[in-house]
Amino acid sequence: MPKIIKIKKGLNIPLAGSASPVVESTPFSDFYGVRPSDFHGLEPKMLVKEGDEVKAGTPLFYNKHDDRVVVTSPVSGTFFELVRGERRRIMELVIKSNGKKEFEDFGNANPKDLSKEQITNLLLKSGTWPFIRQRPFSVVANPNDTPKAIFVSAFNSSPLAADLDYIVSFDEQNFQTGLDAIGRLTNGKVHLSVDAQNTKSQSFLGAKGVEIHFFDGPHPAGNIGTQIHHIMPLNKGEKVWYVSVQDLIVIGRLFNKGIYDATRLVAVAGPEIIKPKYYKTISGTRVAALLDGNVKIDPSVPLRCISGDVLTGTKVATTGFLGFYDNLVTVIKEGTNHEFLGWLMPNFNRYSSSRTFPSFLMPGKKYNLDTNIRSGERPFVMTGVYEKVLPMDILPVQLIKAIMTNDVEKMELLGIYEVAPEDFALCEFVCPSKIEFQTIVRDGLDVIRKEFA
Amino acid sequence: MKALIQFVEKNVQPQFEKGGKFAKFHRSFEAFQTFLYVKGDVTLRGSHIRDAIDMKRTMFMVIIALMPALLFGIWNVGFQHYRAIGLEETLLDQFWFGLLRVLPLIIVSYVSGLAVEFIFAEMRNHEVNEGFLVSGMLIPLIIPVTTPLWMVALATIFAVIIGKEVFGGTGMNIVNPALLARAFLFFAYPAQLSGEVWIDTTLREGQQLVDGFSGATPLAMLAINETQYMPSLLEMFIGTIPGSIGETSTLAILIGAVILVISGVGSFRIMASVIIGGLAMGGIFNLVGINDYMLLPAYYHLVLGGFMFGAVFMATDPVTASQTATGKYIYGLLIGVVTVLVRVLNPAYPEGMMLAILLMNVFAPLIDHYVVEANIKRRLKRLKAVTVQSNA
Numbered sequence: 001m002p003k004i005i006k007i008k009k010g011l012n013i014p015l016a017g018s019a020s021p022v023v024e025s026t027p028f029s030d031f032y033g034v035r036p037s038d039f040h041g042l043e044p045k046m047l048v049k050e051g052d053e054v055k056a057g058t059p060l061f062y063n064k065h066d067d068r069v070v071v072t073s074p075v076s077g078t079f080f081e082l083v084r085g086e087r088r089r090i091m092e093l094v095i096k097s098n099g100k101k102e103f104e105d106f107g108n109a110n111p112k113d114l115s116k117e118q119i120t121n122l123l124l125k126s127g128t129w130p131f132i133r134q135r136p137f138s139v140v141a142n143p144n145d146t147p148k149a150i151f152v153s154a155f156n157s158s159p160l161a162a163d164l165d166y167i168v169s170f171d172e173q174n175f176q177t178g179l180d181a182i183g184r185l186t187n188g189k190v191h192l193s194v195d196a197q198n199t200k201s202q203s204f205l206g207a208k209g210v211e212i213h214f215f216d217g218p219h220p221a222g223n224i225g226t227q228i229h230h231i232m233p234l235n236k237g238e239k240v241w242y243v244s245v246q247d248l249i250v251i252g253r254l255f256n257k258g259i260y261d262a263t264r265l266v267a268v269a270g271p272e273i274i275k276p277k278y279y280k281t282i283s284g285t286r287v288a289a290l291l292d293g294n295v296k297i298d299p300s301v302p303l304r305c306i307s308g309d310v311l312t313g314t315k316v317a318t319t320g321f322l323g324f325y326d327n328l329v330t331v332i333k334e335g336t337n338h339e340f341l342g343w344l345m346p347n348f349n350r351y352s353s354s355r356t357f358p359s360f361l362m363p364g365k366k367y368n369l370d371t372n373i374r375s376g377e378r379p380f381v382m383t384g385v386y387e388k389v390l391p392m393d394i395l396p397v398q399l400i401k402a403i404m405t406n407d408v409e410k411m412e413l414l415g416i417y418e419v420a421p422e423d424f425a426l427c428e429f430v431c432p433s434k435i436e437f438q439t440i441v442r443d444g445l446d447v448i449r450k451e452f453a
Numbered sequence: 454m455k456a457l458i459q460f461v462e463k464n465v466q467p468q469f470e471k472g473g474k475f476a477k478f479h480r481s482f483e484a485f486q487t488f489l490y491v492k493g494d495v496t497l498r499g500s501h502i503r504d505a506i507d508m509k510r511t512m513f514m515v516i517i518a519l520m521p522a523l524l525f526g527i528w529n530v531g532f533q534h535y536r537a538i539g540l541e542e543t544l545l546d547q548f549w550f551g552l553l554r555v556l557p558l559i560i561v562s563y564v565s566g567l568a569v570e571f572i573f574a575e576m577r578n579h580e581v582n583e584g585f586l587v588s589g590m591l592i593p594l595i596i597p598v599t600t601p602l603w604m605v606a607l608a609t610i611f612a613v614i615i616g617k618e619v620f621g622g623t624g625m626n627i628v629n630p631a632l633l634a635r636a637f638l639f640f641a642y643p644a645q646l647s648g649e650v651w652i653d654t655t656l657r658e659g660q661q662l663v664d665g666f667s668g669a670t671p672l673a674m675l676a677i678n679e680t681q682y683m684p685s686l687l688e689m690f691i692g693t694i695p696g697s698i699g700e701t702s703t704l705a706i707l708i709g710a711v712i713l714v715i716s717g718v719g720s721f722r723i724m725a726s727v728i729i730g731g732l733a734m735g736g737i738f739n740l741v742g743i744n745d746y747m748l749l750p751a752y753y754h755l756v757l758g759g760f761m762f763g764a765v766f767m768a769t770d771p772v773t774a775s776q777t778a779t780g781k782y783i784y785g786l787l788i789g790v791v792t793v794l795v796r797v798l799n800p801a802y803p804e805g806m807m808l809a810i811l812l813m814n815v816f817a818p819l820i821d822h823y824v825v826e827a828n829i830k831r832r833l834k835r836l837k838a839v840t841v842q843s844n845a
Binding site: 013015233235236238304306310311312313315330332334335336337338339340341342343344347350351352353354355356357359369370371372373374375376377378379380381382383384385387393394395397398413414415421425428429430431432433434436437438439 | 454455458483487489490491492493494495496498499500501502503504505506507508509510511513514580582583584622623624625715716717718720722771772774776777778781825828829831832833835836839
């Protein structure tokens with residue numbers, strides 16, 4: 001029996017509407033988009049102008065801090081529009097698809113025959129490098145570094161997450177090739193974490209060239225931060241990299257076929273979806289293409305589309321685009337309704353992880369959660385509630401207070417290098433004072449990154 | 454209801470917003486508004502969904518948990534009164550008498566405290582915090598029923614300003630505001646907080662106290678070693694004894710404790726360790742046993758005076774208690790130990806609970822400091838191990 005890492009702290013939020021394992025054929029989308037804000041810390045410098053013809057794999061922009069890091073077009077067509085926001089910040093790059101599948105040719109190769117430099121160059125050139133991210137800071141990896149280890153999570157525990165067992169079953173070969181490729185980038189190991197209860201796929205359990213770890217427990221057991229903390233906690237000055245399964249498959253395709261084929265399986269889920277299921281589509285697709293006809297429509301209820309999960313995802317308009325790293329679109333209600341004496345009533349339709357609402361008497365019930373925030377922000381009052389959902393040897397409140405007071409030394413001592421905003425998403429969810437943990441953690445990480453840049 | 458809310462938001466709310474006629478009272482308006490209904494505000498950043506709990510709900514759970522102690526306390530005020538004058542009255546009459554005595558205390562406490570809270574919220578332009586909903590109920594429960602109303606108002610205002618607002622308001626205070634109010638009364642007006650104050654013995658024409666009446670609490674009897682009139686253990690557990698309004702019934706308080714622990718609002722760690730600390734110190738005194746008080750069985754301390762009320766409702770205040778899990782055990786244990794220590798060894802203070810909690814409130818940040826240091830040391834040790842490994 002392998003050693004199982006038991007995660008006791010955490011929370012599975014009972015949100016209704018998880019996707020059933022059915023794949024719908026590619027929905028057609030005229031437009032595809034890339035959002036530079038998906039790549040935290042990357043400053044885009046444009047490589048194309050509006051009207052330029054692009055193929056899948058044609059560089060669109062590079063990182064001002066390292067011009068080798070480029071982001072490429074997911075489809076072939078025309079670079080249609082550059083959407084700018086306040087102070088001319090680049091918000092979105094829109095590509096009009098020509099419906100053909102034209103790819104830049106990067107040359108296929110067996111990663112086992114390539115050196116670390118050759119692999120790095122191929123990943124950089126093809127625009128798949130940004131799939132590789134680093135901890136600390138949860139930003140795109142620096143190609144000059146050699147990480148201590150590389151981590152891959154073979155299961156996602158967040159609410160309504162896409163089932164990676166199911167996703168990998170369509171691309172077993174490419175997944176293994178992807179693992180082989182990133183394995184050459186580190187002198188350490190590739191750590192693949194699986195769910196001790198639910199992972200059945202031989203692509204994961206039988207993966208070659210990796211060390212397999214078994215995790216058992218509620219969300220955030222599937223978060224890369226939790227896994228790194230329990231396998232090999234990060235110290236100051238160390239760097240590890242991580243890649244998601246879906247992104248590894250794209251990397252695998254690059255080596256097997258020599259092209260940047262950004263096809264991915266996307267789960268469309270949530271209580272407001274009529275038939276939650278999977279779609280085979282391309283990175284950056286317009287969200288509307290995935291939702292067409294599958295959303296419960298009630299004119300009195302505004303909806304929120306989220307690229308990603310409800311805890312960490314990005315709010316997008318239906319005319320917006322699927323995020324670079326995302327393989328889930330969640331649709332929930334906007335909570336704009338008033339609730340008369342809502343804080344006082346027993347309220348059987350509200351979910352609380354605390355036992356102050358009757359929801360604790362109804363385990364197994366799934367909830368149609370909305371975006372109502374319930375209260376204004378308050379100072380920290382309650383204690384002990386955050387520790388229950390953070391399975392790390394980290395004192396969440398003390399760390400957050402160190403960030404709030406901008407105490408860099410304290411932040412380091414309390415373990416800021418080990419965390420990313422997503423690790424605090426559950427703290428933010430359960431917080432009775434409605435404190436914005438994820439924003440605060442991101443601010444803290446930015447302060448540290450600038451301090452030592 | 455929906456139409457009314459829409460009317461208010463459309464026509465009344467703008468008056469209180471920036472540029473409106475009553476912009477000064479923006480925060481007060483908001484407090485009443487959010488009290489009446491949960492607003493339709495949605496998440497803008499971070500997690501898109503949020504737990505249904507909020508501060509109002511949290512504080513309200515404590516109020517519910519206080520209800521058994523409050524209702525029993527109200528009845529007991531009447532019960533003690535009629536017993537003192539030797540009259541047999543129905544339960545309802547006893548309750549009614551108590552209600553007329555206790556309700557004014559509650560109203561005065563809430564009005565004076567909330568007034569200060571609202572003023573500070575407007576001055577500092579933050580939302581009115583819910584913390585006082587609990588403090589305002591706690592204050593009347595931990596004072597004698599005979600406390601003059603003006604004293605309650607004075608103590609409450611003192612506690613909210615000096616105990617809370619000067620530190621930055623809810624969440625920043627060092628000591629428990631409700632206990633500070635009691636401590637203020639105890640030291641400023643000792644005559645009204647000790648002696649024959651526990652029973653309302655106002656006599657109407659023709660009434661007189663029964664022969665041999667003593668209004669002393671069991672703790673006071675123990676302190677002066679006159680235990681011949683001590684009530685039985687059962688009476689003390691049920692709570693038919695003189696004392697502060699809400700503290701006498703261990704049973705009612707335990708019901709509240711169950712509500713707090715199940716709802717997760719009160720820390721079981723703290724409650725349990727206060728009790729263990731008290732029992733342990735009582736046990737040690739039993740072993741030393743050089744006077745009668747020391748020989749009092751340790752478990753008596755749990756039903757005497759404000760021990761249980763303090764353990765369940767006062768020590769567990771999340772803001773002033775230790776905030777780390779390990780810290781809570783240490784904090785609780787020390788409260789239990791110090792309480793019994795003060796009771797048995799210091800005849801000047803028959804009740805040690807208030808002082809023990811206030812003392813440990815002050816020490817809680819220190820306890821937390823060492824727990825946090827231990828966490829930091831674990832991390833540094835890990836780093837050291839890695840460095841040594843890579844150098845070898």
